[in-house]
Structure formats: structure tokens, C-alpha cells
Amino acid sequence: xxxxxxxxxxVKNYLPAKSRNDVGEELTSLLEEELNAMEESSEAPLPxxxxxxxxxxxxxxxxxxxxxxxxxxxxxxxxxPLYKHVVKYYLIILAAITGVLAAIQILxxxxxxxxxxxxxxxxxFAEKGLIGIASxxxxxxxxxxxxxxxxxxxxxxxxxxxNITSKWQSVSYVESVMSILFTLAFLAWVNGIxxxxxxxxxxxxxxxxxxxxxxxxxxxxxxxxxNVIGLLCIGLYVHQLFRPYWSVAxxxxxxxxxxxxxxxxxxxxxxxxxxxxxxxxxxxxxKYLNLSGGLNHAMRTIFIVAAGITIYEIIRDIRRxxxxxxx
Amino acid sequence: MVNxxxxxxxxxxxxxxxxxxxxxxxxxxxxxxSLRGKMQDVGLDIEESTLYPLIRRLxxxxxxxxxxxxxxxxxxxxxxxxxxxxxxxxxxxxxxxESINTSIEQLNTPxx
Numbered sequence: 001x002x003x004x005x006x007x008x009x010x011v012k013n014y015l016p017a018k019s020r021n022d023v024g025e026e027l028t029s030l031l032e033e034e035l036n037a038m039e040e041s042s043e044a045p046l047p048x049x050x051x052x053x054x055x056x057x058x059x060x061x062x063x064x065x066x067x068x069x070x071x072x073x074x075x076x077x078x079x080x081p082l083y084k085h086v087v088k089y090y091l092i093i094l095a096a097i098t099g100v101l102a103a104i105q106i107l108x109x110x111x112x113x114x115x116x117x118x119x120x121x122x123x124x125f126a127e128k129g130l131i132g133i134a135s136x137x138x139x140x141x142x143x144x145x146x147x148x149x150x151x152x153x154x155x156x157x158x159x160x161x162x163n164i165t166s167k168w169q170s171v172s173y174v175e176s177v178m179s180i181l182f183t184l185a186f187l188a189w190v191n192g193i194x195x196x197x198x199x200x201x202x203x204x205x206x207x208x209x210x211x212x213x214x215x216x217x218x219x220x221x222x223x224x225x226x227n228v229i230g231l232l233c234i235g236l237y238v239h240q241l242f243r244p245y246w247s248v249a250x251x252x253x254x255x256x257x258x259x260x261x262x263x264x265x266x267x268x269x270x271x272x273x274x275x276x277x278x279x280x281x282x283x284x285x286x287k288y289l290n291l292s293g294g295l296n297h298a299m300r301t302i303f304i305v306a307a308g309i310t311i312y313e314i315i316r317d318i319r320r321x322x323x324x325x326x327x
Numbered sequence: 328m329v330n331x332x333x334x335x336x337x338x339x340x341x342x343x344x345x346x347x348x349x350x351x352x353x354x355x356x357x358x359x360x361s362l363r364g365k366m367q368d369v370g371l372d373i374e375e376s377t378l379y380p381l382i383r384r385l386x387x388x389x390x391x392x393x394x395x396x397x398x399x400x401x402x403x404x405x406x407x408x409x410x411x412x413x414x415x416x417x418x419x420x421x422x423x424x425e426s427i428n429t430s431i432e433q434l435n436t437p438x439x
Contacts, residue, residue, distance in 0.1 A: 023383070026359070026405050030379060033360035033404070059376055067380035 003048075003055045004031045014065030023068050031058070074137060079144050082152045083136070090132050092241060096177055098125045100184045104193060168320065171244045179237040187230045190215070190223065212278050213295065218271035222264060229260050248324050255317040258310045265307040274299045345373065347424060349382060350409050350417040353391060358404040382407055390416060 008031070012024045038054070039045055046054070058064060075083045102121045140147070187193075192215075236253055243250075268274060277292040352365050359379050366373055385391045390413035395405050409417065 025403070026383075027379070029403050029405060030359045030375070032402065033358070036402075037360070064376060067376045068383060070384070 003051050004028060004035065007031070007055050007058065007061060010061035011065045014062045015068060019068065023065075027064070031055075075140050076144060079140055079147075079152075082147075083140050086136055086140075087133055089241060090136060091129060092173060092177055094128055094132060095125060096180050096184070098128070099181050100188070103181075103185055104188060166323070169245045169324075171240045171246065173241065173244065176237045176240045176244065180234055183230050183233050183237070187227060190226055213291075214276055214278065216271070216273050216276045219268065219274045222268060222271070225260070225264055229257060229264065233257055246320065246324075248321055251317045251321045251324070255314050255321070258314040258317065261310050262307050262314070265303045265310070269300060269303055269307075272296065341371075341373075344424070345377070345381065346385065347417070347420045349378070349385065350390065350413050350420070353382075353407050353409045354414070356406050356408040358406050362407070385413070389413075 005028070008024050008028045011027060012020045015023055035046070035051070035054070098121055102117060102124070105120075232253075236250065236257065240250070246254075273292065273296045275292065275295045277295070348366065348371055349362070352362060357365060359375075359382065362382065363373065363375060363378055366378070382391060386393050386407065390410055391407045392410045393405055393407045395403055397403055
């Protein structure tokens with residue numbers, strides 16, 4: 001049995017067609033030389049068992065073939081930092097989208113089971129995550145040169161480096177992702193994608209609701225500015241995923257967004273009622289009058305607190321802008 | 328652990344000078360198996376899985392020339408020799424190595 005022939009034939013299976021025969025021929029010649037030298041030194045043909053032992057020392061055919069191929073890695077060393085960046089941001093964005101979708105699904109169904117929800121989230125995240133990573137890997141593998149991935153980090157500018165003077169200047173990924181999630185959930189809530197109030201959810205679940213709670217037309221007239229501000233905030237948080245630190249520019253934007261939020265909140269405080277309770281019959285209206293009053297009072301309190309916190313953040317941003325401009 | 332680390336570093340150090348050694352050794356025509364023996368004789372025991380693919384790559388880059396030849400016994404051999412382009416690059420590499428050696432020597436000399 002010709003073990004060299006069998007070995008070389010196996011190696012050729014792992015080689016590209018254009019170099020298969022040439023490498024195969026040379027490898028055969030090299031192995032035969034070596035075997036011949038061994039036989040000459042022992043002055044007798046080697047028994048088959050010894051030849052088998054010797055051929056094992058040449059390594060697995062796939063490894064031998066890999067040595068003859070230019071490309072040794074799926075992603076080249078130079079392109080790997082950009083590849084890691086892309087995968088990281090893909091997973092962050094996927095986690096944010098998955099979290100929001102899971103929250104919407106749970107709140108819509110009104111059936112919340114922690115373990116089942118977590119498993120659903122994990123399954124969706126793993127499935128989309130693996131497909132995404134595989135796709136990114138393939139794109140990098142085949143179109144690395146076209147993407148100019150090797151040169152991506154070559155033309156960086158020192159002036160774009162963060163000028164870190166204080167601990168508050170860094171923005172963690174968790175902070176940005178949570179901000180995106182909460183803002184998305186808030187927008188879904190005010191736009192009625194999520195049930196407006198838990199009371200509706202419970203009443204709906206039992207199927208015997210004699211009332212429903214919804215935003216008043218006064219409140220709904222503010223949806224456009226609320227949505228615009230919310231989307232701009234999400235834009236800022238997404239930007240901070242890529243540049244995770246505060247700069248004068250981002251602080252100014254944050255401050256302006258805060259001012260817009262305060263403006264909307266103060267305007268809403270003058271729009272009474274913000275929430276309306278609709279009953280099935282006029283005789284029930286009195287019954288739920290207190291509920292409507294209580295909810296509106298609670299909303300006013302929440303808006304006053306939110307406006308107070310936002311004003312504090314605006315003052316803090318002004319102070320930080322001053323610190324950064326000075327430094 | 329220390330040995331393992333040393334072996335890894337030694338491998339890296341040798342890999343860096345491997346091309347130089349091959350270009351030097353192939354100033355005289357050799358075939359793969361004889362080249363390996365020649366390297367072993369001067370203390371450079373290089374795995375065939377490293378050496379054989381390397382000489383093919385250098386040939387593809389035009390730094391080696393090659394031709395097939397048949398021995399008296401009818402065995403086919405592929406002979407390699409450092410090409411003109413290989414000799415030019417060899418000269419540059421040797422002067423670079425010399426410069427690195429000088430720097431290392433200076434760093435290794437105890438300062439007075």
C-alpha cells in the first residue's frame with residue numbers, strides 16, 4: 001500500500017484547484033526523498049507499520065495543506081480590530097432592539113412570566129446574534145480588501161481623542177444602551193404602542209372592563225414635539241455608543257434637548273386634563289371621577305419632578321461645558 | 328511554563344530570520360529535502376511543514392527560481408535557487424540584520 005500516494009491525495013483535497021497538482025507532485029517528491037533516505041540508512045525497505053508511523057509525523061493532511069495556502073486566518077490580523085468593533089456594535093444594537101421588542105410583546109400580551117420572557121429574549125438574541133456574526137465574518141473574509149478594513153484605523157486624528165479631565169466625561173456602554181431602551185419604551189408608551197396604563201391592562205385581561213384610560217386630546221397635540229425630542233435623544237445616545245465620552249458639542253446638544261423637554265413639560269402642566277377616563281355608561285362616570293382626578297394629579301406631580309430633574313441636568317451641563325471650554 | 332515561554336519566543340525569533348537563512352542557503356541550487364539537511368547541518372532545524380511552504384511562497388514572490396529535474400534513478404526533484412531579485416533583497420536584509428545586531432550589542436553592553 002502506497003502511504004505517500006494516499007497522504008498526498010488527501011492533502012490535495014484541501015488545496016485550491018490551481019495549485020493542487022503542482023504542490024502534490026512536489027510533496028510526493030519530498031516525501032519519497034525522505035523515505036528513501038531512511039531506507040538507505042537502515043539498508044532495508046521499511047515495514048509498513050514503520051511507514052505508517054512516519055507518515056503520521058507529517059501532520060494531518062489539512063494542516064499540511066494549510067501551510068501551502070496564503071490565507072491562514074478567517075479574518076486577517078490587520079482587519080481584526082475593525083471586525084471586533086463591528087461585531088460589538090451589532091450585538092449592542094441587537095440587544096437594545098431585542099429588549100424593546102420583548103418588552104412590547106410582554107406588555108401587549110399582558111402575560112408576564114420572568115423565566116419564559118428571559119428565555120424568549122435569550123433565544124431571539126442568540127439566533128439573530130449568530131446569524132449576524134456569521135454574516136459579518138463572511139463579509140470581512142471575502143471583501144476585506146474592498147472594505148479597506150486593513151486601513152480603517154490608519155487615518156485617525158489625535159484631535160479626535162477624548163480630552164478626559166474628569167470621571168464624568170466617560171459614558172459607559174451600559175448607560176447608553178439603557179438610555180436608548182428607556183427612551184424607546186417611553187415613546188412606545190406615549191404613542192399607545194404599549195398599553196397606556198396598567199389599569200387598562202388588568203381590566204382588559206379580565207375582559208369585563210367598564211372603563212378605559214387614555215391620553216386626552218390636549219396631551220396628544222404634544223405628541224409630535226415629544227417624538228421629535230425622543231428621537232433626537234436616541235440619536236445622541238447612539239452617537240455615544242461610538243464616542244463614549246462627553247464633549248462640548250454633545251453637552252450643548254444634551255442641554256438644548258433638556259431645555260426642550262422642560263418647555264414641553266411646563267406646557268403640558270397647563271393642559272388639564274392630560275388623562276381621561278372613559279366609562280361605558282354615564283352612570284359610571286361619577287364612580288370613576290376620583291380615578292381620573294387622581295391620575296391627573298399623579299401625572300402633574302411626575303411632570304413637575306421630571307422638569308425639576310431636567311433643570312438640574314441643564315445647570316450641570318452648563319457647568320460641564322464651562323469646565324471643558326476652560327480646560 | 329518558563330521553558331514554554333522561551334520556546335515560543337525562540338520560535339518567533341527564528342521565524343524572523345528564516346527567510347534570510349533560506350535565501351542565503353539557496354545561493355547554491357538545492358531541492359527541498361537537501362535544503363532541509365543543509366539547514367540542519369548548521370544548527371537550523373526547521374520543521375518541513377514550515378520550510379517547504381516557505382520556499383514555494385518565496386518562489387511565487389520571484390525571490391527564488393525553480394526547475395524540475397530528473398535524477399539518474401528516475402526520481403523527479405524540484406530545484407530552487409535564489410534569483411537576482413532575491414539576491415538584492417538578501418543584501419538589504421543582511422545589512423538590516425547587522426544594524427539590529429549592533430543595536431542589540433549596544434543595549435547588552437553594561438553602561439559605565
